[in-house]
Amino acid sequence: MSDITTNNNLVQIYTKQQAADDSRTHILSNFNGVLSTVMRDTLDLEGYPFGSVVPFCLNQNNEIVVLISDLAQHTKNINENPKVSLTLHNIDQDNIQKGWRLTIAGNAELAKEEDVPFLADRYERYFPESRDYHEVHDFNFYIIKPKKGRYINGFGEIHWVDFDKIVQPSIFDAETENDMMTHMNEDHMEALILFLQTRFNVSKPDKVRMTQIDQYGFAIAHDERIERFTFEQEAKNPTDIRVFLVDMVKKVRAAA
Template sequence: MQPTSEFSAPKLAKSLLRRRREGALATLMQSGGAPYCSLVNLASHPDGSPLLLISRLAVHTRNLLADPRVSLMLDERAAGDPLEGARIMLLGTAVEAGADDGPLWRRRYLAAHPAAEGYIDFADFSLFKIETSGLHLVAGFGRILDLAPDRYLTDLRGAEALLDVEASAVAHINADHSGTMKLYATQLLGAAEADWRCTGIDPEGLDLQCGRATLRLDFPDRVENPVALRDMLKRMADIARKAE
């Protein structure tokens, strides 16, 4: 397939980072430095960086504690030939959550993986964020390129007021506006009707999830505070209702 004017490498990379809930993590073995690959669950930081919850009993955790350089592969898991689907290989450094980061990372991870509530507080488990230095995108013939972090991460500067209310906004949306989430999913994103819930909000969009299925609703304009968020959600709901 030839490249088209509608193709956006940054948009595709951002979508994969927001929607994927598992990936292949590559670390370097402590003894000898050989590459070691393992399957991990993940969530996303508000800026799009991957968040991991991993045990110190795992080989990959021991590896990255000794050498934090990692890579992470995410793919679309499209039907048919998997090599025809888009995928990204992310380069970066694994950083463990500190006291200031912990609550946000924990909430974000549990929103994506509710079952982790049963073990997230075990002594051997820790949250890590992959601080990326770049990614390699493969999205079909003529669509292979490298991107710098400023092309696929969300700039959070100026959006502190939005991040401060994200947790309460997500809780309110899921408690009182579940019908609107279904409307977004079915009318704006072409998904089947299901029990879609909001798992995260950032300046560029909203994340939806039902079981293992995930969706990303991009905002047409950047949102940086609670008032702008309320107006945007109403605007998107009006568009969705007109599409019914």
Template sequence: MSTHAIRPARELLLKEYRGVLSTLSKSMPGFPFGSVVPYCLDEQGRPLLLISRIAQHTHNLQQDRKCSLLVGEREAEDVQAVGRLTVMAEARKLVESAAIEAAADRYYRYFPDASDYHKAHDFDFWVLEPVRHRYIGGFGAIHWLDQVTLANPFAGAVEASMIAHMNSDHASAIAHYVELCGLPRRVPAELVGIDSEGLHLRIGHAVHWLAFPSICNTPTQVREALVLLARADRWPVYEMNRG
């Protein structure tokens, strides 16, 4: 296993917010069934999905939990020359009220429109528990990875508090992050997620992940990173040996 590929594989999973979910067909035994799904990462860094009970992929998962999620770099001109990641996993529906509440708090920040159809239809949260990963970083850069996920040390009340503070009091800093990274400015960006390696901004319906210059293990380190970025004239390159 190539350990140097773990971080770029996880970054790809963080940078994207939709992928192809492949399940084993119930109606056509032996055939894979692919469908496009949005996702965010849960507190353990695993893909979190909200799917309908009447969807074909849900019926498939109820019969066989084995599945995969294929994620590729968005808007790539040559899909074979850029990164893509296949997460082979076992899907598990969340049933405990505390787990469902935590999933809803997180998922609806990323996809606020989902709360409406979740209330109107029968949808459930599912988490993909990774078994193995296949990461391709471009031509010839092919790796099998057993462990890619990384728990979010801020998930829950701490993350929610930091996000609320930034969105209410530091909109100008968020706008500066957008400008530094050349992201779309057609509508104001909102901070929706913070992990030890970076932050997620939602601009309209799109989600963008921006890496911190170094690993942040405490809220104080996050605050220092956000202040540094608010004053920067370019987005710093991640420093592997710090944090």
């Protein structure tokens, strides 16, 4: 791996490809962040950045989906200026300066009416408590279409990365993904619990469910907690998914 000399003469061996790979891991494994918008002309704060915490998931294109109220300040800001950013960081790091940070910059737009049923179904898999929110007249789905990511892995390990280098759209359409998840949730619940138990004690097995699957891995929810699991290589088709899952189960059982 070759060294990179930055404009301020810092020698960096942490490559842009590594930053893209690490960014992919974190954008796929986190489900809340700080949404920053530009303040509208109000309270003598026009143009100032405004941050608020929001839950989110990704759609089939791996764009960011948020469900926000028309009454919220960030929504009012977006409706006047769609330029936003979403910041994720390692909340478990004692010294936050030594942990990873990822900021995704992009444009937010109101979801198309014809896409709302799909988005509602997808979002509710992650956040069941939101089931009634989108039916309330002042809550709507917005899509953040990412442009670039700024990833910091630690001191001097920093890169701007185009979002299409971070993550590609899912290779599975909604129907195929839903079929795979339904199969796992109805016929292989023991495998889902087995995966979760590699990380924590599963106290509510009746509230375990697979919420998403793509070429990179899958997510499993346990009540309000969501865990992401990553494949060792990218899948190319549903057959790969089956092979990868069977192999993962074998490895977990062998390690037990």
